[in-house]
Amino acid sequence: MLEAELEMSADSEGGSEIALEYATIDYLLNDSVALVAGKFLSPVGQFRQNMHPxxxxxxxxxxxxxxxxxxxxxxxxxxxxxxGFSLSGDSLFLNYAAFIGNGPILEVADGEIEAIEAVGRTTNDNGRFVWGGRIGLLPLAHLEMGLSAALGKVSSEDEPELLRDYDVFGADFAYQWKNLALRGEYIRQSVGSEARSEAPDSADWQAWYAQSSYQFLSNRWEAVLRYSDYDSNTDSLDQRQWALGLNYLFAPNAMLKAAYNFNSNDEGSRADDDNFQLQASYGF
Structure with a gap:
């Protein structure tokens, strides 16, 4: 089976950008194992692989x-x-994902690591791979809890020979009860120090969120509340956010969304600016 997704967006100058989100060939070995090859959404954590569309x-x-x-x-x-497979009849289920692939690249400027580009790169400048995965447990019919991890070596594009330790850890949960849905996730990416580098210090990025949503009026309307907190290696990019949303569902795969984001940043940067958003979404 072949799967792919293109992402189209507008840049700050009014132009358009097109990117390949993922493109994979999937082969089902049996009811419990599927093999995936290509550029795939990271199985580390829950939001990116399950919730981002x-x-x-x-x-x-x-x-x-x-x-x-x-x-x-x-x-x-x-x-x-x-x-995935059953651990105990119809009462306990486990799902899993394990991967190996090209690692991320570090973005370095002014003697500091500014960002980590953790997208599926077609090149592997340092010749090293990253491996990891996620295990999810469903102890109840409507509850899932997951743990994720990844390990490897990474470097910057200009210093591919200077390898650093790289590790990721994540934990997540999701719960559904009638029209109420609760979910949350914590994720952290870390890279070690390298004394010979232009940016010798270690770096850490971590974030978490908690979200609740409730459908009402014949499940056509949905109210959403989410809190998220992002702590990066650059103080001006840190952000705490309360998001309030109201959705109208034309169908399970078609909706109109309105949301207001209350943002906070201690440095008074653009990450501190509140904003209002409208979005129409359709999946097929």
Whole structure:
């Protein structure tokens, strides 16, 4: 099976950008194992692989820290095995994903690591790979809890020979009860120090969010509340956010979303600016 997704967006100058979010070939070995090859959404964490499509995400944007070049890995280029099975009849289920692929690249400027580009890169400048995955447990029919991790070596584009330790850790949960949905996630990416580098210090990016949503009036309307907190390696990019949303669902895969984001940043940067958003989403 072939899967792919293109992302189209507008840049700050009014132009358009087109990017390949993922493109994979999937092969089902059996009911418990599927092999995936290509550029795939990162299985580390829950939001990126399960919630990021606009017609699934209940707000117009990702939680703070879960966007591109932030705390959560976006995608990988490599191989993945994923699936699930029952541990105890119909009462206890486990799902899993394990991968190996090209690692992220560090963005260095003015003697500091400014960002980590954790997208599926077609090049591997340092010749090293990153491996990891996620394990999810469903102890109840409507509750899932997950743990994620990844390890490897990374470097900057200008210093591919200067390798640093790289690790990721994440934890998440999701709960559904009638019309009420609760979910939350914590994610952290860290890179070690390298004394010979232009940017010798270690770096850390971490973020978490908690979200609740409730459908009412024949499940046509949906209210959403989300808090997210992003702590980056650059203080001006840190952000705490309360997001309030109201959605109208034409169908499960088609909705109109309105949201207001109350943002806070201690440095008074653009990350401190509040904003209002409207979005129409359709999935097919």
């Amino acid at each position: 606009s017609w699934i995400n209940k707000l117009p944007t990702a939680p703070s820290g879960f966007g591109h070049d932030q705390a959560a890995p976006v995608s990988n280029l490599g191989l993945q095995a994923r699936g």
